[in-house]
Amino acid sequence: xxDSSDVLITEVGPRDxxxxxxxxxxxxxxxxxxxxxxxxxxxxxxxTSFVHPSRVPAMAxxxxxYAGVRREPGVRYLALTPNERxxxxxxxxxxxxxxVFTAASEDFTRANIGMSIDESLERFRAISREAQRDGVAxxxxxxxxxxxxxxxxxxxxxxxxxxxxMLEGGCYEVSLGDTIGIGTPADVSRLLDLLLTRVxxxxxxxxxxxxxxxxxxxxxxGLDHGIRSFDSSAGGLGGCPYAPGATGNAATExxxxxxxxxxxxxxxxxxxxxxxxxAIAGSLDHALVGRAHQAILARRRxxxxxxxxx
Amino acid sequence: xxDSSDVLITEVGPRDxxxxxxxxxxxxxxxxxxxxxxxxxxxxxxxTSFVHPSRVPAMAxxxxxYAGVRREPGVRYLALTPNERxxxxxxxxxxxxxxVFTAASEDFTRANIGMSIDESLERFRAISREAQRDGVAxxxxxxxxxxxxxxxxxxxxxxxxxxxxMLEGGCYEVSLGDTIGIGTPADVSRLLDLLLTRVxxxxxxxxxxxxxxxxxxxxxxGLDHGIRSFDSSAGGLGGCPYAPGATGNAATExxxxxxxxxxxxxxxxxxxxxxxxxAIAGSLDHALVGRAHQAILARRRxxxxxxxxx
Numbered sequence: 001x002x003d004s005s006d007v008l009i010t011e012v013g014p015r016d017x018x019x020x021x022x023x024x025x026x027x028x029x030x031x032x033x034x035x036x037x038x039x040x041x042x043x044x045x046x047x048t049s050f051v052h053p054s055r056v057p058a059m060a061x062x063x064x065x066y067a068g069v070r071r072e073p074g075v076r077y078l079a080l081t082p083n084e085r086x087x088x089x090x091x092x093x094x095x096x097x098x099x100v101f102t103a104a105s106e107d108f109t110r111a112n113i114g115m116s117i118d119e120s121l122e123r124f125r126a127i128s129r130e131a132q133r134d135g136v137a138x139x140x141x142x143x144x145x146x147x148x149x150x151x152x153x154x155x156x157x158x159x160x161x162x163x164x165x166m167l168e169g170g171c172y173e174v175s176l177g178d179t180i181g182i183g184t185p186a187d188v189s190r191l192l193d194l195l196l197t198r199v200x201x202x203x204x205x206x207x208x209x210x211x212x213x214x215x216x217x218x219x220x221x222g223l224d225h226g227i228r229s230f231d232s233s234a235g236g237l238g239g240c241p242y243a244p245g246a247t248g249n250a251a252t253e254x255x256x257x258x259x260x261x262x263x264x265x266x267x268x269x270x271x272x273x274x275x276x277x278x279a280i281a282g283s284l285d286h287a288l289v290g291r292a293h294q295a296i297l298a299r300r301r302x303x304x305x306x307x308x309x310x
Numbered sequence: 311x312x313d314s315s316d317v318l319i320t321e322v323g324p325r326d327x328x329x330x331x332x333x334x335x336x337x338x339x340x341x342x343x344x345x346x347x348x349x350x351x352x353x354x355x356x357x358t359s360f361v362h363p364s365r366v367p368a369m370a371x372x373x374x375x376y377a378g379v380r381r382e383p384g385v386r387y388l389a390l391t392p393n394e395r396x397x398x399x400x401x402x403x404x405x406x407x408x409x410v411f412t413a414a415s416e417d418f419t420r421a422n423i424g425m426s427i428d429e430s431l432e433r434f435r436a437i438s439r440e441a442q443r444d445g446v447a448x449x450x451x452x453x454x455x456x457x458x459x460x461x462x463x464x465x466x467x468x469x470x471x472x473x474x475x476m477l478e479g480g481c482y483e484v485s486l487g488d489t490i491g492i493g494t495p496a497d498v499s500r501l502l503d504l505l506l507t508r509v510x511x512x513x514x515x516x517x518x519x520x521x522x523x524x525x526x527x528x529x530x531x532g533l534d535h536g537i538r539s540f541d542s543s544a545g546g547l548g549g550c551p552y553a554p555g556a557t558g559n560a561a562t563e564x565x566x567x568x569x570x571x572x573x574x575x576x577x578x579x580x581x582x583x584x585x586x587x588x589a590i591a592g593s594l595d596h597a598l599v600g601r602a603h604q605a606i607l608a609r610r611r612x613x614x615x616x617x618x619x620x
Binding site for chain 1: 524530603
């Protein structure tokens with residue numbers, strides 16, 4: 001974060017956003033996307049995922065992308081590492097910050113990574129031990145914190161049961177993912193009311209989706225509870241391939257528009273974020289659906305027309 | 311509202327939603343839309359606008375639509391009446407609830423209705439006197455409560471200056487419109503902090519747009535301040551023809567999804583609202599963009615496929 005920033009935006013567009021795209025995006029375009037987002041002020045960013053290429057073909061160029069990015073000081077370039085093999089690939093590519101994940105739902109963990117929650121925590125501890133040895137920072141992700149596409153509603157206690165071991169195991173922060181985007185401000189309050197009795201607010205992030213239009217409202221409720229770290233995706237890129245019907249990460253432009261109006265500082269230039277997303281949209285087979293993203297680009301077109309007419 | 315309802319949703323899809331549509335929508339389809347929304351539980355609804363047909367061609371069939379709707383007890387069927395001529399047309403068509411409007415911005419009022427705010431308030435008083443004589447209920451609308459597409463930010467004092475005379479002049483409720491959808495929860499708080507020192511919360515409604523993704527977050531902040539009346543549009547239909555770049559009313563499904571989760575009762579069946587919007591979408595030349603609307607329809611398709619496969 002810049003000196004005056006009080007809210008950290010973790011940009012997930014290049015990984016969570018692009019991993020489900022049907023159209024192939026070149027490694028060069030991905031690298032340019034990451035670098036443009038960092039120029040826009042992003043200080044924590046998911047660059048890619050060292051997952052098996054057969055699992056997520058769009059991330060098969062993880063080495064090329066991670067190594068291709070010109071690194072700036074003060075920026076954390078995260079790579080998702082689903083297992084020890086992924087961790088080895090990531091560190092071999094020069095990565096010094098990895099993201100590991102599990103879920104609050106047994107059914108989702110089984111469907112997503114083929115193991116139980118306890119087994120996934122064991123795997124996390126193995127990666128975490130290596131990371132501590134290597135001086136690599138570890139960020140934890142917990143999926144399905146409000147509801148699971150298979151098991152339905154998830155109790156806050158089930159989330160706490162995985163958040164605590166992840167923090168004890170060395171994660172500097174745990175991001176709470178509303179994987180299917182169905183959570184509401186009521187769910188945010190219910191979850192945080194429990195977690196914050198056991199975990200400091202500055203160890204938690206919210207990873208929200210806009211599937212049901214709740215991304216900004218849930219962010220607002222998170223802010224009300226003292227959360228100051230939010231994951232979002234430029235232009236609203238992305239979804240989750242293993243969660244049926246999950247579309248639409250919280251859009252970075254929406255959140256930054258709101259955060260700045262509320263007097264928070266993210267260090268981001270929202271217009272530059274929208275332009276970075278617009279550039280990567282040229283590689284996709286569909287338009288980006290972020291609300292503020294669309295509004296910013298429409299305003300730019302109007303201004304350009306007005307200047308052309310003057 | 312039904313006995314247990316504590317939040318009133320005013321459905322604006324048939325008027326505010328459809329008035330900008332390029333594709334002609336038949337009067338029969340509009341009537342069916344209104345009736346389907348009422349069957350979904352809507353208790354206050356904008357049916358049409360008695361505006362001059364040259365101004366808003368999509369509303370040229372106001373008489374046919376208003377007279378065509380089978381009226382149900384306990385439902386307020388509003389018609390927008392921009393002037394005394396519109397009021398006469400509306401009451402001749404059997405209308406017993408009209409909506410009158412002005413704005414908090416001189417520039418917007420001048421551009422939208424060709425007069426000053428004071429002149430628009432005079433016109434309102436003339437209609438209001440007739441309405442009181444006729445036993446017709448009057449709802450007030452104030453546009454551009456946060457910002458004006460021409461003049462920029464609007465001070466809360468400018469809103470209070472029109473809200474008070476509208477309530478004194480007999481409006482049972484005044485709806486505060488974020489015409490260009492750029493307002494944030496900070497703006498909602500700032501405005502309500504002032505208005506609620508002078509006006510009871512139950513005399514105010516919020517008419518929000520989702521242009522910048524803030525509809526649900528702004529609704530949440532309105533709820534936090536005690537507001538219990540919100541305007542929204544099924545499927546997120548609509549915008550404003552006189553406000554450049556203004557697209558996307560708050561979607562009814564988004565708000566109802568959130569309100570019910572927060573423990574409020576709207577009396578609405580959100581699935582039935584989505585189906586009503588889906589039916590009218592068949593008359594349009596584009597898909598509806600409401601987030602929860604899309605999520606509900608996607609879920610229905612998944613369930614139908616699953617049942618087909620079983």
